[in-house]
Amino acid sequence: MKFHIVSGGCGFVGRNMVKRLFSTTQDVIIFVDDLSVGWDPEQWLSEPKTSSSGNIFTYGEDARLIFIKDDIREVLRASLNDPLDYFSKLLNIEFSSLGKFFHFAAIVGGRAMIDGDPIKVALDLAIDSEFFYWISRNKPDNVLYPSSSAAYPIDLQTDKDAIALSESDINFAKMGQPDMTYGWTKLTGEFLSKIIAEHYGVKIVCIRPFSGYGEDQDLSYPVPAIAARAAKKENPFEVWGSGKQGRDFVHIDDVLDCTLLAMEKIHDGSAINIGQGRLTSFLELIDIFTDFAGYKPTIKPLLDKPVGVHSRYCNMDYVKERLGWEPKISIRDGMRRVYDTAVEKYVK
Template sequence: MKKILITGGAGFVGRRFCKRFLDQGAEVHCVDPVAEFTGGIHPDKGWPLFNPKDYPNFHFYQQDCRAWFKQHRDDDFDYVFHLAAMVGGRAMIENHPLAVADDLSIDAEYWQWAEKAKPAKTACFSSSAAYPIGRQRAEGYELLKEDMIAFDDDIGMPDMSYGWAKLTCEYLARLAYEKHGLKSACYRPFSGYGEDQDDSYPFPSICKRAMAHVGEDTLTVWGTGDQMRDFIYIEDCVDGVLATIDKIDDGDALNLSTGIYTSFKQFARIAAEVCGYEPEVVGLSDKPAGVFARGGDTTKQKEYGFEYQVSFRDGIQKAIDLYRSAK
């Protein structure tokens, strides 16, 4: 039986990893304080798509992972999925940058714990926010390749304190391998989405807004609505990690992306079409928008044997079907 640790396991991404390994019969240890603004859900409240307490192999610790690290020195974890972070939607990143900076402490204490506990492999979750914002501007943008971040050269300016924290975690992963032989892979997910995501993120909020305004002439989105993202379904992200984690040992980074730019106006139009109407989509310029265009090159993913499967339209359909059934 595999023994798995998932920090931040009660969050959107962590819940998906929990289910995959619980279904496989692994011993899953989920650590999460269920902090405000992070989208974490306590298992006692029931998780949207399954109940983890139905599994005898599920172990939950409602703790800040830093406190958990001080109390546990288990040296037999086969995999650690280090997801713990102070992060929410764009409003969280822009309006609470010092809270997000707490991720520096979370990651530092993880690697200090790992040096002693020596897990067989770590999946370290970075972010597309680590990429230089200079390559994501309206006047000049391009699909982001892993080698655009070079720690021995120019790493560029990442996106806010969240981007800086994720860059630091990647750097620590490389040092952990070079100095202590700790094996890990660093993943840079782009705009992951799914039907059980917290409403503070754009995906559920836009889908639900489209549902709430069926038949109306206009539909609004944050920012100008022209800003573009690379939306990848959460189960594709999980597949990508599980397909590649045993192929990377040295803390090297890998995108989780589709390579497709979709503007928020396009997104809203698709959601409205799925709901059966065709409104004019209007941007709200007073709302946070972030960078203009963020998309991930898929060349390296394909070399490692991973390609996304779920189209964005199909992902939107899945979510709206679930929201309708819940109502």
């Protein structure tokens, strides 16, 4: 029996990937999360719980979904020398091979955390370095390292000089400043991914998702928060900063499609953008959601809130050419899904 590991499997991207893997493979999926931020699987898995013992819970009729509630670093340390033997004994399943490793465990937290507690975010360096060490020793079939658009030099994302960020704008030989400790961590992770591929022969790809969003995202992120407030017809409508700052919003289903394709086709530790290739300001986002809600509010800018860089969006030409991939879900369709969920959750 083969198994895949998803660290941070109860976070936004992780839980969507766990569900996707469960429906598209017959292998065992072991997902590890300390639930510091992630949601308990009872909240988002529709499969029934089939057993629980200590911090290990299995789900699904065939018990192929296995949740370990723990710090990923503890699990990596415990399984470092012989993961097949470790997980076989721990879970009482005869595993024959280690499949893919999706590494989503991280301290992310949104703009308030990135600017407000940068040293907490820097703990990602500790999580990532143990992850890379484990990967170098155990060489899974295929590895995903989620970097971020925050790895790009911030001087390319200002009010006056913003450009559509291309993969080649990060060049380790000629570097600009990434965005805070979060961006530095991700850039370090990209560098280690290259090393892992070149020196240890592991198949690994980095993704730089721009602003991933979806129906089941935490309210600390702007898209679901704005949708919820529009659903409740907030007026005046608060926006952080002037609202003219923009991001490249991409639906989680598109992020997963592109990620899985990239894992099949890119193995040298290099990075790809995942976005729509389109800048949408927060004012436009408010416009879309309040249009769905059928009203036009007065905008109330909150100028003391952190807003990050002014304009962050990507150039998707390389992905189109290299992977033949383009996003399928338009901003309006994706935001409609988020809005409908917000109405279900907060209004009905």
